[in-house]
Amino acid sequence: MKAKIYIKYKDGILDPQGKVTSNALKSIGVKGIDSLTIGKYIEIDFKNISKEEADEITNDSCKKLLVNPNTQTYTYKIIS
């Protein structure tokens, strides 16, 4: 069992890394990009627990430590 967690800045929060990278792609001729943000990807491995438990632990971990609700949002997937 594995959790795949994606963390990104909330809309409206300045993401200079994303902006610079987006500009860089445009400057090398990549077309069609509207915007780009750079976030974080975290994987957690679980052993001997149910999908429901993994879901609860993942959500709890995000709320307690992994995500700062002032500036970030998150989504995650639990994969058996």
Place this chain on the structure above:
Amino acid sequence: MKTKIAVIVFPGSNCDHDAYYVLKEIFGVDVNFVWHKETSLQNYNAILIPGGFSYGDYLRTGAIARFSPIMDSVIRDSRKGKPIIGICNGFQILLECGLLPGALINNKEIKFLSKNVMLRVASNESIFSNKLNIDQQLKMPIAHRQGNYIADEDVIKRLIDDGRIVFKYKNNPNGSMVDIAGICNKDGNILGMMPHPERACEAILGSADGKMIFESMLANI
């Protein structure tokens, strides 16, 4: 009780010795390093959370240090009105543990900024600024990559209305909302600031303006 100040040391703190030196040698107060695994601060009248890179800034600045055992005592003592000053990474830790509102994100231009800046005293309602005059200008260094203060609009409004924005940048170096360089809690006993007053306490180092912040704090103990 004789004035005694705790300088908290996390793995990765690097302004702890500067703070210790200033408090001991410039102000002549009793000061001890307190390792973050300790659990009591009852023998101290004030707490300083120094700058640095606690836990290597892993995950987010201050995010892991905030769960160090000593932080329970910091939070407990803060409710008793004990003066607590968090400088740079110390400010980031105070935000992560919720003693102060908002967050600090990457500087607008992404770069690490290390230079002297001019601050303006925006409020003298905190115990760290009540010996200072509104609009008084202070020169001291900044040294940070994540010093760009951000908060919801209602939080900003509350900070403004309650006079809790203690210091503002004269020329905003990092993109902080309303030029915020330092804020305090509602009771005025907790200050978080990005600039380094402990590096500006002797004229030979370029400025002694930081002394006034510590003088103000010490006069309130």
